[in-house]
Amino acid sequence: MTQILNIARRELSSQFFSPIAYAVLGIFALGTSLIFVIGYLGPGQPATLRGTFEWVVWLMIFLVPAISMRLISEEFRSGTFELLMTAPITDADVIVGKWLGALGFFSTLLLPLIAMAVVLEFNASPDWGPIVSGLIGLVLVAGLYLAIGTFASTLTENQIIAFFVSVFVIVPITLVPIFVPRWTQLPPAVSKTILYLQINAQYEPFGKGLLALPNVIYFATGIALFLFLAIKTLESRRWR
Amino acid sequence: MIEVNDLVKWYGPVLAVDHLQFQIPAGRIIGFLGPNGAGKSTTLRILTGYLSPTSGGATIAGFDVLRQSQNARAHIGYLPENNPLYPEMRVDEYLHYRGKLHGMNRNERRQRIDVVTDRCSLEQLRRRLIGQLSKGNRQRVGLAQALLHNPPVLVLDEPTSGLDPNQITQVRSLVAELRGKHTVILSTHILREVEMSADEVIVIARGKIVAQGTIDELRQTARTGSKIIIELQADARSVSSVFAEVDGVQDVDASARDGWCTAAVTPATGADPREALGKVITTNGWTVREMRHDKASLEELYTQITAEQDVANTNAA
Numbered sequence: 108m109t110q111i112l113n114i115a116r117r118e119l120s121s122q123f124f125s126p127i128a129y130a131v132l133g134i135f136a137l138g139t140s141l142i143f144v145i146g147y148l149g150p151g152q153p154a155t156l157r158g159t160f161e162w163v164v165w166l167m168i169f170l171v172p173a174i175s176m177r178l179i180s181e182e183f184r185s186g187t188f189e190l191l192m193t194a195p196i197t198d199a200d201v202i203v204g205k206w207l208g209a210l211g212f213f214s215t216l217l218l219p220l221i222a223m224a225v226v227l228e229f230n231a232s233p234d235w236g237p238i239v240s241g242l243i244g245l246v247l248v249a250g251l252y253l254a255i256g257t258f259a260s261t262l263t264e265n266q267i268i269a270f271f272v273s274v275f276v277i278v279p280i281t282l283v284p285i286f287v288p289r290w291t292q293l294p295p296a297v298s299k300t301i302l303y304l305q306i307n308a309q310y311e312p313f314g315k316g317l318l319a320l321p322n323v324i325y326f327a328t329g330i331a332l333f334l335f336l337a338i339k340t341l342e343s344r345r346w347r
Numbered sequence: 348m349i350e351v352n353d354l355v356k357w358y359g360p361v362l363a364v365d366h367l368q369f370q371i372p373a374g375r376i377i378g379f380l381g382p383n384g385a386g387k388s389t390t391l392r393i394l395t396g397y398l399s400p401t402s403g404g405a406t407i408a409g410f411d412v413l414r415q416s417q418n419a420r421a422h423i424g425y426l427p428e429n430n431p432l433y434p435e436m437r438v439d440e441y442l443h444y445r446g447k448l449h450g451m452n453r454n455e456r457r458q459r460i461d462v463v464t465d466r467c468s469l470e471q472l473r474r475r476l477i478g479q480l481s482k483g484n485r486q487r488v489g490l491a492q493a494l495l496h497n498p499p500v501l502v503l504d505e506p507t508s509g510l511d512p513n514q515i516t517q518v519r520s521l522v523a524e525l526r527g528k529h530t531v532i533l534s535t536h537i538l539r540e541v542e543m544s545a546d547e548v549i550v551i552a553r554g555k556i557v558a559q560g561t562i563d564e565l566r567q568t569a570r571t572g573s574k575i576i577i578e579l580q581a582d583a584r585s586v587s588s589v590f591a592e593v594d595g596v597q598d599v600d601a602s603a604r605d606g607w608c609t610a611a612v613t614p615a616t617g618a619d620p621r622e623a624l625g626k627v628i629t630t631n632g633w634t635v636r637e638m639r640h641d642k643a644s645l646e647e648l649y650t651q652i653t654a655e656q657d658v659a660n661t662n663a664a
Contacts, residue, residue, distance in 0.1 A: 109447070109450075110447075110448065110450075113444065113447040113448060117433075117436075117444050121433065121435050121436070124435035185431050185433075186427065186429055186431030187431040187432065187433060188431075189392070189397050189427045189431060190425065190427060190431060190445075190492075191448075192396070192397050193395040193396055193397050193420055193423070193425050193427075194420065194445070194448040194449065195417045195418070195420040195421040195448070195449060195450070196417075196448055197417070345397070345398055345399040346398075346399050347358065347398075
């Protein structure tokens with residue numbers, strides 16, 4: 108556990124030295140602010156961030172993989188991976204630590220969203236319950252995207268490839284389900300599964316203010332699955 | 348301290364390490380010598396637990412590198428080839444991070460960082476970003492990192508590659524200071540490197556050990572490959588027949604040119620027939636204008652050994 112935190116801390120501080128991280132921060136702040144100001148801020152609008160957050164989930168498809176793409180790939184490229192893997196720590200320490208560090212960086216992205224909540228507080232009386240649960244939901248979504256991204260990053264030393272691999276894994280579980288209701292010839296079991304797997308649908312209850320166990324389990328299993336795959340990929344590298 | 352047992356590593360269809368076997372007692376500095384691509388780095392990567400062997404095994408301080416990997420790794424300080432570092436970290440910060448990876452607490456870290464930065468002359472650079480350091484200073488950070496947890500075994504993969512002569516000398520003296528305190532395995536493709544600092548040399552080529560022993564033993568082997576060259580005024584045929592009779596002479600190769608005869612005498616193993624040769628020359632009344640001992644240097648021996656290996660492999664293929 109101490110090793111996980113050690114690696115996570117190093118990862119978090121090194122994120123702030125990467126220009127890509129600042130680009131992600133900037134684009135995220137700008138994007139979310141535009142969504143909020145243009146779409147939801149104004150007299151007569153409900154004092155809620157639910158709509159904004161749902162759009163943020165879409166924005167994250169492209170921004171979160173940009174955070175995770177460097178996690179392992181950069182260590183491969185620079186060779187520091189060799190020193191990391193010859194330290195007396197486990198492969199799981201490395202993967203979970205890296206993922207946690209990236210999640211820590213992601214949480215700084217949420218600052219503009221908190222600022223929006225404060226803006227609402229000054230101008231109206233928002234219900235803080237859904238805002239807090241919405242933020243927790245966003246962290247879970249990011250956790251899943253980052254786990255996918257960590258896995259993608261163990262596959263290649265090229266960050267761009269890692270980025271596209273994670274996007275190509277995320278898109279089918281976010282965009283594809285939208286078209287499922289139109290494919291009436293699909294067996295109901297299949298379409299039900301696809302709809303169940305959709306990240307945005309699993310996020311919805313959080314935006315409403317619901318912290319429901321099935322949704323939390325969905326994200327926890329997804330995160331565990333991809334982190335497990337990442338650990339196995341690292342292990343397999345020793346045998347090449 | 349280090350035991351390598353019938354180690355084999357295949358990279359797909361390529362055999363990188365071919366049934367390697369050797370033992371290194373505690374406190375020795377071993378030069379691991381071989382041309383590029385001989386399998387040096389692969390062997391070291393297996394010892395440090397970065398790669399798994401295809402078959403065979405190795406132990407570090409009694410711990411199996413495969414089954415007790417964490418324990419084995421805890422006993423090794425490793426400086427990989429090209430000395431990878433995080434350019435965005437400060438020297439101190441990086442050493443603390445590495446110390447934590449080795450499970451050292453804050454006090455141990457502080458104390459050991461003081462020791463290793465002093466030993467590697469890094470005191471002035473502790474607050475500097477690694478990315479801004481010169482190559483030589485970065486190498487010192489790499490060494491400091493390897494020494495940090497005071498490991499019984501040090502694995503240094505080409506520690507002087509890419510350094511200027513001054514820095515090479517510094518690294519060499521640093522390695523020499525480790526004698527007796529650590530078991531060091533130092534890989535290089537430059538012979539002079541091990542001539543200066545190693546107690547014993549293992550020469551590998553194409554994944555196999557082709558020579559092993561102390562520098563002196565290797566020199567001895569080299570000497571048997573040496574020749575005595577004599578230029579004298581005489582008939583080549585009589586020179587060969589007379590010299591061949593001399594004690595300690597294994598082979599004579601005489602050729603005549605411009606009235607002078609050049610005889611290349613190969614001494615028998617361990618023998619030095621120079622005096623005896625001088626005597627027969629005087630008894631025959633030959634005029635001598637040159638007599639020299641063509642010593643095969645270690646460098647030549649090394650080239651010869653590794654080249655033989657190449658030829659053998661080409662023939663086999």
